Amino acid sequence: MTQTTAATSQVEYGANALIVCDNLVRIYQVENIEVQALQGLDLLVDKGEMIAIVGQSGSGKSTLLNVLSGLDVPTAGAARVAGWDLLRMSHADRLTYRRSVVGFVWQQTARNLLPYLSARENVMLPMAFDGVSGRRRGERADELLAAMGMADKGARRPAQLSGGEQQRVAIAVALANEPEVIFADEPTGELDSSTGDDVFAALRAANQELGATVVVVTHDHAVSSQVQRTVAIRDGRTATEVVRRTHVDDEGQTQTIHEEYAVLDRAGRMQLPKDYRDALGLRDRVRLELEPDHVGVWNDTAPHRERPAEAPVAQAPAAPATPPQRDVPAQDAATGASDGPDPYAPPAPTPPPRASKLPENFDIDAARGDDAPYLPRTSPDPRTRNEEAQDD
Template sequence: MTTTVTHAPAVAHTVEPDIVCADLVRIFTTEAVEVQALQGLSLVVERGELVAVVGASGSGKSTLLSILSGLDTPTAGVARVADRDLLTLSRRERVRFRRECVGFVWQQTSRNLLPYLTAAENVAAVLAITGSVRGAARAERVGALLDLLEVSHCADRRPAEMSGGEQQRVAIAVGIANEPRVLLADEPTGELDDETSAHVLEAMRVVNREIGITTLIVTHDPAVSEHVARTVQIRDGRTATEVLRSTRTDEDGAEHDVAEEYAVLDKVGRLQLPDDFVTTLDLRQRVRLALEPDHVGVWPGHRREASADPAPVVAGGTSHDGDVTDAPATPDSPTEEER
């Protein structure tokens, strides 16, 4: 997979994105120790998109989900979900936001379903809390949701009588019962085997496609990216790369799934070089740049034997942690050994 750097073409949208994060910072302080979980993260999810956010443990993805769900408040930056400014919501507004604007699917069944209620009763309970749907209409909606998620056979079963995949599909029905603008899923397949995970992810794709609910899946599992059109990778509390998947038809009429990886530029032109680039080229402390007509070449800046045919990587100059900023090209030849 080739990583490229590009500015996406401007697209006119008639509606506001459902998720907007800009320069998002979250700092935790415990016993005089500061931990910066988010370090200026930016993310935009358009209405109706299905996006996976992938990152290793400690990357900041769980902190991001807590903020987007209204369970936590950022230290600084912009966080908007379903046209609500999450930094200014009062306690009462925050409760209403979680009840009406976002739905949740958690990894643990105990957080999704009440163990003493059947599948149908769990879905109906959500509708009863808000009173938005009553009587026969409530029963009809419960049945329609269970049918959509292909778990109508579980209507009269309690969670302990269902498989893990059935529990998660019922949990999706619970999460979308009140027709939220955004569905947030935290490791929804974390406790499932590969085959069951694929079925649950397909159920989320069906919900996204049939109902149009904006869906954000947060996970540590890179395999989830194969089930969504857009995957955002978080590293060190910031968005690092994006993978866009599409289906293309070749000249023989055959369809092929194509995945393209992009490094993400922030608003001041910085980007994070992928780990494998840094490791393969032994990039550290500083790099050397050369501006070409259609690309920017990047070479190791420390003393090393010059490559006979150095390959350019991506745009920018780098800091100690691999972050890259726009900078003019060096006048030296890229193949000249650093002295």
């Protein structure tokens, strides 16, 4: 029996997820300027989920949609959908992937439907490219139109349908080849709220009745009430998630609860909401404090949180004040020589003035005959001077 290494025994990130984005990066080159649209994005979507990806313009949500739909290739990281590696697919594989694995619903109806074909013919067309028989194509088209509430509109062309009806037919077209995932890009962007609700009802039917995983990309945060999970993207990364859950209260009434979470990615990064940062004045850097059940985030300029007062402790009498410590010039260990004067030493006292008295051995006669300054003679032997003093 061979020993299993730690690398092989470790569970792969997102092994059970249908959609996996691991540290996904996408960099564009625009006029010699690099634009990093995705900056290490992490995302997991399970099979059968219906989620929304929301974000402002420039947040990276459209780039993410293009990558996941096989229309664009990421720069780095990992992206997998239903087992397909989006970084290593050939051109032929991408065509198969877009035709059979994923389906699309675009905001512009002109991208979804051919204007010279009826609704039923539009639904049958993708199946013809996939080699499905004519009889089966007709049966499948009728089933999908009925599921979208459009059974009686199959013979009409797109120009004869309203905007909401066109989008419901577009959902049927996206479902034609039984894809694993449906990507919907702003499917209600050109519709009123009532018609938009009908489109989301059709997407929920595709999710719950037909088993397709649905990913809606939009700028409208209000879609959180229409989906199970809402993922917000900011600055090319997943920032927050809103999870919708149902709860039965004590009176037996079913209530819907929306819980918002900050996303902690695999690198340990987390984005604080802007209103939180503005309210506390958080910028540049913050302090973190680990508590038993949470992590505190503190402004760098704010004082530490006050701790509970402790019991007073008896203090010993204070010692006499000592002069403050000061630096002194370094001294040579052998000679004691100093590097320089001590800048902290007090000034030396001024010596008293000396009396103007000539030395005892000064020869005034010799000095008068000479222009040189007054100079003392050579000092005699101290013993001789003492003897002369005794003779006097």
